[in-house]
Amino acid sequence: MNLRPHHILCIQKFTGHGYNADFTTHMKSIVSELADDPKTKINVVHGCDALCEMCPNNICGVCTSLEKVDLIDNSVLNVCNIDYGETAPWTYFANKMRKQIFETVEFNNICTCCQWFELCRSTEVYYE
Ligand code: SF4
Numbered sequence: 001m002n003l004r005p006h007h008i009l010c011i012q013k014f015t016g017h018g019y020n021a022d023f024t025t026h027m028k029s030i031v032s033e034l035a036d037d038p039k040t041k042i043n044v045v046h047g048c049d050a051l052c053e054m055c056p057n058n059i060c061g062v063c064t065s066l067e068k069v070d071l072i073d074n075s076v077l078n079v080c081n082i083d084y085g086e087t088a089p090w091t092y093f094a095n096k097m098r099k100q101i102f103e104t105v106e107f108n109n110i111c112t113c114c115q116w117f118e119l120c121r122s123t124e125v126y127y128e
């Protein structure tokens, strides 16, 4: 599954909210897929990914908030010492980001500019 870096965070904090019904239904199916098979191979990609597929902000394969999401993606990569193009099982990336971002001050540093931050801040992560 192709995922942009910060979506590995968002998936862990998903509580059923999203940009619209189609997006939310699609995200729910991705969250279920990863919960059913935590060893799913993740490719860390630059640009639109599996989650962006049904997003109303995805215009012809380009995010309308590209500048902001690129900034968040780069921060995630820097903090976790990951590069675009890396592949690993879902649990590897999920656990790494949980430990190095959700459980540290980096969560505030990276996510505070996101519209979902307050919701995510009060949501426990799903994966161990
Ligand atoms: S605050 Fe935004 S970027 Fe951070 S995990 Fe939540 S939805 Fe994703």
Ligand code: SF4
Residues within 6 Å of the ligand: 048, 049, 051, 052, 055, 056, 057, 058, 062, 063, 064, 065, 069
């Ligand atoms: S298109 Fe942009 S706003 Fe939509 S899910 Fe992808 S990165 Fe997020």
